[in-house]
Amino acid sequence: MRALLGGVSLAFVAAMASAAPAGVQALPDDWYPESVAIGPDGSFYVGSWREGAVARLKPGVAPKAEVLVKPGANGLANGQGVLVDAKHRALWVCSGSSGFTTVPQTPSALKRYDLATGAPRASYAMPDSGYCNDLAQDARGNLYVTDSYHPRVLKLAPGATALTVWKEDPALAGPGPYKGLNGIAIDGGRDVYVSLVAAVPYVLRIGLGTGGNAGEVTRIEAPRVLKNVDAIRVWKPGRLVLFESNAFGEGPYGGQITVARVDGTKLGLQTVVTGLNDPSSGAVRGDRVYFIESKYALLTKRKDGDGPVPTGVPFDIQSRALPPR
Numbered sequence: 001m002r003a004l005l006g007g008v009s010l011a012f013v014a015a016m017a018s019a020a021p022a023g024v025q026a027l028p029d030d031w032y033p034e035s036v037a038i039g040p041d042g043s044f045y046v047g048s049w050r051e052g053a054v055a056r057l058k059p060g061v062a063p064k065a066e067v068l069v070k071p072g073a074n075g076l077a078n079g080q081g082v083l084v085d086a087k088h089r090a091l092w093v094c095s096g097s098s099g100f101t102t103v104p105q106t107p108s109a110l111k112r113y114d115l116a117t118g119a120p121r122a123s124y125a126m127p128d129s130g131y132c133n134d135l136a137q138d139a140r141g142n143l144y145v146t147d148s149y150h151p152r153v154l155k156l157a158p159g160a161t162a163l164t165v166w167k168e169d170p171a172l173a174g175p176g177p178y179k180g181l182n183g184i185a186i187d188g189g190r191d192v193y194v195s196l197v198a199a200v201p202y203v204l205r206i207g208l209g210t211g212g213n214a215g216e217v218t219r220i221e222a223p224r225v226l227k228n229v230d231a232i233r234v235w236k237p238g239r240l241v242l243f244e245s246n247a248f249g250e251g252p253y254g255g256q257i258t259v260a261r262v263d264g265t266k267l268g269l270q271t272v273v274t275g276l277n278d279p280s281s282g283a284v285r286g287d288r289v290y291f292i293e294s295k296y297a298l299l300t301k302r303k304d305g306d307g308p309v310p311t312g313v314p315f316d317i318q319s320r321a322l323p324p325r
Contacts, residue, residue: 203220
């Protein structure tokens, strides 16, 4: 989702990789995180689906994250995909409209904030009442946004004032109430990979032309049903990390993180960690994957008589080494 290291020396990449710690790092209580991004200095940026905010955790500075984007700032409601654009000193966040927040609900939109201060900079409405879920950026600075309500990917070019349709195709539609897309990543500036909101045995690949035009949609088949791929990250060329949140599955601990090797139109899968409580997102740095557990069921699956939403629920960022092969 973040192709920010192109052209950077291997020594600098190694230094950046070592900046991000391997241990567990605490997030604010009741954060219900949805997406994670890492900046060039190793800082983590973690959006809150419940608080409508973004936390930042600087490496070696504090044991717990600071709130960078204040709750509800710039109309942020459900904090969805987060992306760091260090070149333009921008922090991009998808704002959803799913409810369950402690801040006022607003129509889904793409939000821009100052990367250093968290100050609001811009807001871009989703066309046709779409749902901004996740985003990726190419080497030219174009942003690509998944829409969970429509089978399409939207685009925001540098300097543009509105999102436009980049690729809309029936092949990008899935079953269920949310027929659109979820995660997105760009592999080597040539291919865009997206996942459906629904649990299906494949991801989808869209060719990315040299001029930024969209190519054909290709289904990349997996050997099993993927448990709601909430986010996709590129680890190496042809190697993806899939965050299977199991958001619509049974039980709270069915989520897992999987490395996927792309071989033509097939995926080879290798499990990294299982038994997670809704691992909706993460980030790859070096040969480690950093991830969160969203624990959404505490909000979305409450029944009459369950009482108020619990308070003081802990959240953190964890990590695992990625497999050597």
